[in-house]
Amino acid sequence: MNFLMLLLVCFRALRRNAMRSLLTALGVVIGVAAVITTLGIGHGARSQIEEQVNRLGQNVILVFPGSQSLGGVSAGGGTVNTLTVEDALAIRDEIPEITAASPEVRSQRQVAYGNRNWFTRIYGQSADYLHIRQWPMEAGRMFSEEDVARATKVAVVGQTLVEELFEGANPVGETIRVQGMPLEIIGVLDRKGMSLMGSVQDDIVLIPYSTAFRYVSGRTHAMVINIQVLSDEYMDIARAKISDLLRERHRLRPEQPDDFTIQTQEEVARTATETSRTMTILLGSIAGISLFVGGIGIMNIMLVSVTERTREIGIRVAVGARTRDILGQFLLEALLLSCLGGLLGILLGFGVSTLIAHHAGWAVSVSVGAVFSSFVFSAAVGIFFGYYPARKAARLNPIEALRYE
Amino acid sequence: MPVIEIENLRKTYSMDGGLSVEALCGVSLCFESGEFAAIMGASGSGKSTLLNILGCLDPPTAGRYLLNDDNVAALEGERLAALRNENIGFVFQSFNLLSRTSALENTELPLMYNHSGLGMTEIRRRALAALDRVGLAERADHHPNQLSGGQQQRVALARALVNEPSVLLADEPTGNLDSRTTLDIMALLQQLNDQGMLIVMVTHEQEIGAYTRRILEMRDGLIIRDSPVENRRHARAEASGESTTRLNATES
Structure with a gap:
């Protein structure tokens, strides 16, 4: 029997049990769809991280407050207030490789305009913050050094605020209120999109850090210092100098550990990429396991099918099927089922990926490699799990098979 | 020249526990083309074993085939x-x-396993021709559950004939049929035999054997009687006669 004939025989056999064939393939469908989707999300996440890291700004160094250690027990990063505005100014003024430094203080507050209000993040920053972040303005102006020095009640707002409070109208010159305090809007930020952590960066109100410390947050220390280095080649030296300067300013003895953490943009990127890679591997393995389970499902049904079709096998042998025709038929049936499952799974995976990309706003990209490898893998699953039932079918004694009830 | 020639054929089944059962204890036979033989005997006499060996489904333990x-x-x-x-x-x-x-697809089955590598059009044509030969061409697209027992057996006959075999082996072909349909099938077998087909049939009904040309009686793995059928019955004539009688019965 040639291959085309075998294919036809298999098609007819699968068609005879169309419903069961579909249900059998379902395991592989779900497995392949899961693999495609997770790989797609992982791939999309990585490219988005790269983009976001670039959007973080150029040659950026972040300094975080250090951890408090009590009797050898670390309370974790950011538990102590070790970074002051003066630290930030010193870094900017005393290290020549550094062009800008902005002490950051965040608060989450209700912001009101007229009868509308919105819960948002208020960031206290210095005047050169937008320069560090490479964040252009859409309208108006950024607050100045003078605004910072005088703790002026001015604000620069992100696109989310424009949409939520002003319904898209230009808000420059309007006054919003935070805890009853009026803030005059002097500028609007360009759209920035998602951050590395997945938050919407446009949901933001920027005010001078001095204003934030005095009227909004009630804190006295910076939560982060955003720093920009002159150029790429000075990153390492700038980092060392920041460390020296802060240790000196904090009067740390040589045996004492740093009470701050310095992270460069690359480190942030690496951490984020590694995290997404770990997640992809984790999700991918789960998806792979489900594909494997789908394969076992095929084997299960094929075994049942061999028993149920004992008589059919007997008939085929009686009319001239060779052992390898029977083996080939059952193997090919399993292969067809898993390939059908693979194809449907790829389609489903595409659909789910698109849906996730659409609703969650994630960048999901399904690569050709992922499609190809999951299809090949599902075919391999079919052959692997189809062989045992096929061999069982081929070894049936035709006389007993013909009498099987 | 004989189509089938067996000589001193033996078949021993070994059972669990070292026991062995002799199903055939040295059978010698010869069938020529155009013969219609019935193998008869009680169950366990070895007639099914003989048929399976003739059908190349079971290898003999010893002897020549x-x-x-x-x-x-x-x-x-x-x-x-x-x-x-x-x-x-x-x-x-x-x-x-x-x-x-x-x-139709049932009838196509042997053609699909044929080594000459026929195309699908040719396979379909031959299968239809075979169905036509058993008078079922117009039901080619019916599934077995849409066919009566007699019609199903006709499809099975079409499938058996489709590759133009040199011998037709029938294992109790009328065992599941009522007497009316039995006549139909026997008529069809007789017709095929008249066209020159060698038919070897296993049956335990004397009546059915009377439609063949030769009766082989088996007991305990041996052929104890091999005789031609005298006063051979003709299924076609009986079937039409029966319907005539029935017709007369309704008229009167």
């Missing part, structure tokens, strides 16, 4: 499959059609 001068006993699985495909047509008591498969 020549089918069209091929020594079947010496052949490997592949060649046996080809022999079954090309030279042997099987008909079973329980029809053994593939369920949820049309009569």
Whole structure:
């Protein structure tokens, strides 16, 4: 029997049990769809991280407050207030490789305009913050050094605020209120999109850090210092100098550990990429396991099918099927089922990926490699799990098979 | 020249626990083309075993089996499959059609395993011709569950004939049929035999044996009687006669 004939025989056999064939393939469908989707999300996440890291700004160094250690027990990063505005100014003024430094203080507050209000993040920053972040303005102006020095009640707002409070109208010159305090809007930020952590960066109100410390947050220390280095080649030296300067300013003895953490943009990127890679591997393995389970499902049904079709096998042998025709038929049936499952799974995976990309706003990209490898893998699953039932079918004694009830 | 020639054929089944059962204890036979033989005997007499060996489904333990001068006993699985495909047509008591498969596709089955590598159009044409031969061409697309027992057996006959075998082996072909349909099937077998087909049939009904030309009686793995049928019955005539009688009965 040639291959085309075998294919036809298999098609007819699968068609005879169309419903069961579909249900059998379902395991592989779900497995392949899961693999495609997770790989797609992982791939999309990585490219988005790269983009976001670039959007973080150029040659950026972040300094975080250090951890408090009590009797050898670390309370974790950011538990102590070790970074002051003066630290930030010193870094900017005393290290020549550094062009800008902005002490950051965040608060989450209700912001009101007229009868509308919105819960948002208020960031206290210095005047050169937008320069560090490479964040252009859409309208108006950024607050100045003078605004910072005088703790002026001015604000620069992100696109989310424009949409939520002003319904898209230009808000420059309007006054919003935070805890009853009026803030005059002097500028609007360009759209920035998602951050590395997945938050919407446009949901933001920027005010001078001095204003934030005095009227909004009630804190006295910076939560982060955003720093920009002159150029790429000075990153390492700038980092060392920041460390020296802060240790000196904090009067740390040589045996004492740093009470701050310095992270460069690359480190942030690496951490984020590694995290997404770990997640992809984790999700991918789960998806792979489900594909494997789908394969076992095929084997299960094929075994049942061999028993149920004992008589059919007997008939085929009686009319001239060779052992390898029977083996080939059952193997090919399993292969067809898993390939059908693979194809449907790829389609489903595409659909789910698109849906996730659409609703969650994630960048999901399904690569050709992922499609190809999951299809090949599902075919391999079919052959692997189809062989045992096929061999069982081929070894049936035709006389007993013909009498099987 | 005989189509089938067996000499001192033996078949021993070994059972669990070292026991062995002799199903055939040295059978010698010869069938020529155009014969219509009935193998009769009680159950356990070895008639089914003989038929399975003749059908190349079961290898004999000892003895010689020549089918069209091929020594079947010496052949490997592949060649046996080809022999079954090309030279042997099987008909079973329980029809053994593939369920949820049309009569046409059931009939196509042996052609698909044929080694000459026929195209699908040719396969379809021959299958239709075979169905036509058993008078079921217009029901080619019916599934077994849409056919009566007699019609199913006709499809099975079409399937057995489709490769133009040199012998038709029938295992109680009328065992599952009522007397009216039995007549139909026997008429069809007689018609095929009249066209020159060698038919070997296993049955335990004396009545059915009367439609054949030769009766072989078996007991305990041996042929105890081999005689031609005298006063051979003709199924076609009886069937039309019966309907005439029935017609008369309704008229009167």
